[in-house]
Amino acid sequence: MLVSYNWLKEYVDLTGVTPEDLENKITNAGIEVEHLSFVGEGITKVVVGYVESKKPHPEADKLNLCQVSLGDEVVQIVCGAPNVDAGQYVPVAKVGARLPGGVKIKRAKLRGEVSNGMICSLSELGVDPKFVPKEFADGIYVFKDEVVVGEDALPYLNLNDYILELDILPNSAHCLNMIGVAHEVAAILDREVKYPNVDLQEEAASVLSKLDVKITSGAEKVVPYYGARIITDIKIAPSPAWMQNRLIAAGIRPINNIVDISNYVMIEYGQPLHTFDYDTFNSDQVDVRLANKEEKITTLDGVERTLLPSDIVITNTQKAVAIAGVMGGSDTEVTSNTKTILLESALFDARSIRRTATRLNLRTDASSRYEKGLDYNRVTAASNRAASLIAEIAGGNVLSGFAECGQRVIEPEIINMPWKVINDKLGTTLTSEEIRDILVRLGFDAKIENEWMHVLVPTRRPDVSIPEDLVEEVGRIYGYDHLPATLPEGTTSKAELTPYQKLRRKLRRYFEGKGLYETVTYSLTTNEKAKQLTIDESTLNDAVKLKMPMSEEHETLRMSLVPGLIDVAEYHINRQMPNLAIYEIGKVFKAQGSQDQLPNEAEHISGLITGHVHDKSWNRAPETVDFFYVKGVLEGLFDLMGVSNSISYRPAKRPDLHPGRTATIHLNDECVGYIGQLHPNVQNDHDLNETYVFEISLAHLRDQDQSEITYHSLPRFPSITRDIALVVDQSVFADHIKQSIQEAGGKLLSDVTIFDVYEGEHIEEGKKSIAFSITYLDPERTLTDEEVSRAHDRVLASVKEKFDAVLRS
Template sequence: MYVSYQWLTEYFSMDGITPDALGDKMSRTGIEVEDVVTLSEGLKKIVVGHVLSAVPHPDSDHLNICQVNVGEEEPSQIVCGAPNVAAGQHVIVALPGARITGNVKIKKGKMRGEVSNGMICSLQEVGFDDKVIPKAYAEGIYLLPEDAIPGDSVFPYLGMDDAILELSITPNRADALSMRGVAHEVGAIYDKKPQFKAVELNEAPDDSVQNYVKVAVENAEDAPFYTMRVIKNVTIAESPAWLKNKLMHAGIRPINNVVDITNYILLEYGQPLHAFDYDRLATKEIAVRRAQAGEKFLTLDGEERSLSSENIVITNGQEPVALAGVMGGLTTEIVDETVTVALEAALFNPTSVRKTSKAFNLRSESSSRFEKGINQGTVEEASRHAASLIAELAEGTVVSGVEAVGAAKTSPVELDITLERINHILGTAITAEEVVAIFDRLGFTTKEQEGLFQVCIPPRRWDISIEADLVEEVARIYGYDRLPSHLPVTESQPGKLSQQQQIIRNTRGYLEGAGLSQAISYVLTTPKKAQAYMMRASEPTKLLMPMSEDRSTLRMNLLSGLLDDVHYNVARKNTDVALYEIGRVFYQSEDPSQTLLHEEEHVAGVMTGLTVENDWQHAKKATDFFVLKGVVEGLLASYGLKEAVKYVPMTEKEGMHPGRTAAIYLGEKELGFLGQIHPFAQKEYEVGETYVFEMNLQAIIDAAKEAVVYQTIPKYPEMKRDIALLVDEAIQHQELSQFIYEKGGRFLKDVKLFDIYQGEKIEAGKKSMAYTLTFLNNEATLTDEEVTLAFDKVQKALIEVFAVTIR
């Protein structure tokens, strides 16, 4: 909403109140002022010129040599290329040394050999936007009023000695989408009462509106109030300068005197009006109804629209002539030949107007106001004012009476509130006299008795309907900056992370230390991706009204989102990717006694490409199963879990490679899985070999943990023994290492696999596995006999149980 500072001065004195101060004050009382623009800022030496003569340039087919009176003793010669320049016109002249839009400086010069002392300007060259310039002047210079005085500053004639405040109006304050609404707001801020001029309407007593139109409304909910006036014998012409200036500064292009008046009333009252060419209606019947499905309608912009039953239309009894509240029809627009005007003022269903404007992408000043609300108390007054102006500016005659259906709600809303309640909510000690004064400034009639206020809200403030609204109004006008502020007084408690928060933080730190970057994926995904890589059986949870199919289902795994991230990176040539995510998945509970939806905290990771890049110091190394398993093993070890972790091969995990996937168990409970995604999945995501893991982090949080015990560095030396075993290839490292721990005695501290070999020198079906066993006694130095005894016991047990061959 663009608000003219000078227009406000028509309602009350603004002495001592600058535009900038007004903007600041309004922003602090609830209506944000985004910008305050002084229209003439940056422009200088631009005056009124009177073209005395205009003759064609001898060396050009489009230039004219003009002699222009600019208020000096002698006329100035200016060469002008505008197609509409002619003798007798009053024009905008930039003198030598002038500054026009874009900080362009005008100098004396020559054009095709002829001296040019300045420039005759178009509206664009003094700062007007193309979209608001009247079409008659869009390609040429602008003509000033005939009474403009040569040599005077041009700014008063263009309304550029004004300042424009750009308001950001929230939907609940649609009352400020009009100059009168803003005037009430400014009046409340500065304790001024706006004065609006009385409208005098002279109607022809010998002619009645009933002789011209008859209005019918099919459904009162679509148009609760519909009125029409008729003005005859009008003369369509260009609007006076004051009217064009107000429209252009508000962002509206002037069209002609009748259309411009309807737009002027829209700005002043916030009431949209529509003017029909009565003769082109070709009927006396005006019917408001819902459109028929597939019905065609030609709008003012020349587009043929196919209507639906959601659209409210104004018809001539048979075919549509306007889309209610949105746009008129091309066949009944006001044209130069119009002599009789049918003037519509109405209330339309906001929801239907919104749906219509959205369906046809026709956002207009009228539709935006109908959507947010209209001051029902001024519908008829706005219509009277428009009819009076048409009679004045278009020299028409208003026929007597108004054809109307329905009625507007003009009775005030009554609310009660107590002084105690106001002070309790605001934390203030405002007196009853102050509250009454605030309501009076707002224009609310108030009765107060022993702290109880009975407040009557006028129709222009239809946004106020409950007690909280009144409290907000008191706070706004009293001043948000005057409201006291107090820090809450509570018992001080030491803050710390919960166990869950600590584990999540440690998980994040470990994985980032291992080279993985955190990713955050959408919780909503497709049904297919939601059910991939699931760790338990569950039906998908779908939204009733999803925005799209791609975001229709709650996820039941984290890996699908991470694989989407890998695909995104690889498609952009970033092939070395390592990501993790900590987040919740959503299952439907199988227990009917619980809530339908069960949330579970998970952690997942994905790695693809190289883990070590090729450089002068290292050979490149690709990510493989064991790189990922090392990350997972280290992560699980960092939790200090009491129960043992083991890895069991999986051959039938959907979406995973059947020979490179393992389930992760904590004791006897399955915790998650890790491995390579299936080649088909790699092809689907368009990635190379990709390794993933996903675990139930909530199960880890709930699991028993070992106490953290800090020990001194051992004072005694450790002893190491190596052993190489020839075993069946089906035997797993996990089985061997666990068995060695069990048989190694109390001094065995560590078992490490340092070599594994299968090849030509090993018989088929066998593999060689070499381990280092570390022995340590924290209380004394180990003897060779003690270590040999324990080592021999391990070898003997391995031969007996696994039939190994000691190499």
């Protein structure tokens, strides 16, 4: 929800409260302000100018020479906008002015003619092009309201405004409108809310008397109420500048006065409205029903949509003319020829609207409000406000009466509770009067009778229904920072990290020390990506799909972290960041039993490295990541965890990984992860260069964690090193030979290192040579040659027996 600071001042006195103060106060009261921005950021020296004359540029067909008055002087400005003309009041950036993006306006010559400034469009003043009114989309902005030449143009354009972007959660839907935010701010500041002044003048209802509204049997459960009124003799035109400015601030593009008024009232009251062209509606009967199977309608965006019997439609008894609560149909759209409109103000079931909007992938400002629930008692107030504005701005005649069907008034919720419970829960010592005062500031009708409190909850707050909700309301308005910091009585525990928290912190330190950056990706993904690159490929049928996903991109719980890292890599590489090393510690999911059971969760750690490990420098060549670099990162991890001797790697073939550069990782013969290069086809699909990934089950590492720090003194006695080169079959794994050497060497064997692998000339076909450096050491005494020879002979005998290894001559 985008909240204009200037607009908010219409409802609440903000004297002495800066936008920054308001941001902090709203956030501290429990509704996060994600961002505070000044609309005219970076704009200076833009004033109101008056175009005194215009003539063609002598050397350019598409340019004009304009003499523009700036109040204290008249300057010549060369302008190429097609809509510039004499007699206009326009925003002018003077010489020396600055515009968004760091643009500085200088005195210039265009085709030999001097230009002292620039006549500006809204886009040049920082307004997002998608919000610019159509009449100014391809040209400069022209003031239509009364302005003063030479004055700062920003206030006239509402560019002196601050926008607070609120993160509206489902339990704070009452703040999805300006009046709701005003109530919140008024409670925080202990000030009054000023409602809009609605002066509705109605005419005789000769046409309205014939209008009939019906909710067809079967739709009553999802359509509690539907109301409509008729307004005649309207004149379609652009909205006044003040309304356009406020809609733009709210992130809505102005269209025309009728459409803009319905959007304006929706933002103001939170009640979505819809206007039909009454002549093309072509009926005096409104029938609200469930759609027929395979029924079709072309919506306002020009797309033909196929409906299901669970969708609600508005009809003229002959055909559907709108998808209720989501979007109207193109057949009854308000156009420049519209003279009479039918104004809808209705209530629809939140779940039904959510299902329809999600299935059609058609989320609108209206559907987002219906989905979260509306205030029943505000539905006619919003219609009256819109009707009065249409009469005022569009010259319409509002016919008296209201055709309606269903229930639009509900009784407020009453909560009875001991008022001292609030102090017990919050740890405060508030008096009953102080508690009552806070609730009254929130718009609740609260009465105290001895130890009990009786609270009448306004219908605009459906999120408040139980005593615990009142505790939360009092706590956040009183101020969380004012609550005393106490420990539970009788506690003797001390605060410390759990073993699992310590493990995660240790892993983060390790990977960040290796140059990897931590990422956090979505747990929800597409059904296809959810099944890619899993550790256990036998669980692909255990994917968990949401019953009501927000979109196809977020419909299935992930079973691997790697696809999310691939998307992160693609995003960065598309922005000229080819060298990337990232990791993530997060949960993956798989189904257990029926779909109604909660899924199994498992913690995994995953990484992706691509590009250069080191860029080129004056003293070294660039080093490109390869399989063994990534394997080295993991070996350092296993050393840190104390499980290196239990880890082995086995070549593997997986559909999304390179067939010759992939291995599964085994801990005590159990597969706990994999490492490999992405398959070239996958790399091409994501525009990636050579990219390596890994994923490991963290639960298995945690169970085997042997990472207690131990210290060893430097050896006082010398070690003895023997190097051997063994010729074995190409199918033999070097790691298996290494393990055999470690077992056979006994307690005297200190270290084994592979330092060479060779295939080719002087080696029999089908064979390879693997060279090992073996170190023998006794920390308590000096070894004799005989002792080392006996241990070494055991090593050679073991590799001969197990692998038919022959010493290379």
